[in-house]
Amino acid sequence: MRRAILAALAALLISGSHAHAQNFPSHPITIVVPFSAGGPSDAMSRILAERMQRTLRETILIENVTGAGGSLGVGRVVRAAPDGYTIGFGHLGTNVANGAIYKLGYDLVTDLEPVVLLPSNPMIIVSKNAVPATSLKELLAWLKSRPAPPTAGTAGAGSGSHIAGLYFENVTGIKLQFVPYRGTAPALTDLVAGQIDIIVDQLSNSIAQVRAGTIRAYAVTDDKRVESASDIPTTDEAGLPGFHMTLWSGLWVPKNTPKDIVAKLNAAVIDALNDPAVRKKFEDLGLQMPPADQLTPEALGTWQKAEIAKWWPMIKAANVRLE
Known part of the structure; x- marks a missing residue:
């Protein structure tokens, strides 16, 4: 009897989660930008948000949460409800390097779900x-x-x-x-x-x-x-051969966000990146579009882990101290 009740509860939770994903979004979404307004991260987020609204048919707000090299803004996303209504904008600094510098109180890989890789700079x-x-x-x-x-x-x-x-x-x-x-x-x-x-x-x-x-x-x-x-x-x-660095960006949501919701957000970003007007704005900023086969959530997760393996040794060897 107890097993039957537990099974029924599990089925109800799955059904409720699926219905929630089907109704998403039903109120405004917030993109948390971990740097000040007017900077490159803020500019990219606002261009994306304006176009994503048309696909999702819901308002998307930008919230600038500054401080500690962007780690405060990422923490705001980690602690948010896993319902798709709080999205984190991040990049090589916030979602890779900070793990080698700060005592974050969260894990950059396991406490966030990747959504999509964004244009690089x-x-x-x-x-x-x-x-x-x-x-x-x-x-x-x-x-x-x-x-x-x-x-x-x-x-x-x-x-x-x-x-x-x-x-x-x-x-x-x-x-x-x-x-x-x-x-x-x-x-x-x-x-x-x-x-x-x-x-x-x-x-x-x-x-x-x-x-x-x-x-x-x-x-x-x-x-x-x-x-x-x-x-x-x-x-x-x-005259400085080999000094190559590209600052890539991406979007993340809190861990345990339903996969159906992640997929909807991913599709909305891809729609935006395929819009000629959006592409022109990004190209005017010198941004480089990611390859089409790198636009899955899984591709961003794989890329982030590879970048952690690449950059953490150099950052730790530099003995970076917090200013």
Whole structure:
């Protein structure tokens, strides 16, 4: 009798979960962006949200939860109800590097369900206009000649700009003084104002200021030029061969979110990525679209684990300390 009751309860729960997934969404969805408004993560999320609303037929709100290199925002998603109404935007910094730096109180792999890989962003080496260098080789010489370590803006320990800065130190042997911000948008503001020397920044964040002439660009960290910024050489061309880094992004939901709901969210993102207007906006930002066969939740999960294996040793060897 007891087994029959338990079986009936299990069937009821499964049936209720399926009905919930069928009715999803029935009220507004929130995408948690773990960095400040106006930055590249925020911009990508808002472009996606605007288009996903048409597929899901429900409002999608953006919530900026800043601090601790994005780990506070990710934690907000981990603790949310697993019902599909809270989605986390993350990237190489928040969903890989932070696990090697912070005592998170959650597991980046097991406490989240992957939804989809998003467009990636090559980095770009930029400086304040007061730096006299006009080429990457001249910039490296100028940085090496400083009596004190030059200042490099980051979005906090473990952010993409911080990892890129550590990688830059490793490749060039130049020691940097990292200056943390709550996102690369405020870091870029200070670079324009001449308060810091350089940022190894996301291309999408810096390209508008480069075009406006308020900061100086030296190279993109890719093995080929970016179509939307074809006048900027690659690091290979500019004299720093092999310095390649792409900041990829993705969406996650809390663990135990029903698979049917994950599938609906995944499909809504794919619809958005296939929209020519959305693709044009991303391409104008210098973003690179992921291959179609890498747009499954499973592909994002596999990629995240591979990136953890790649980057954690370097980050831990650098003995990163929280600013």
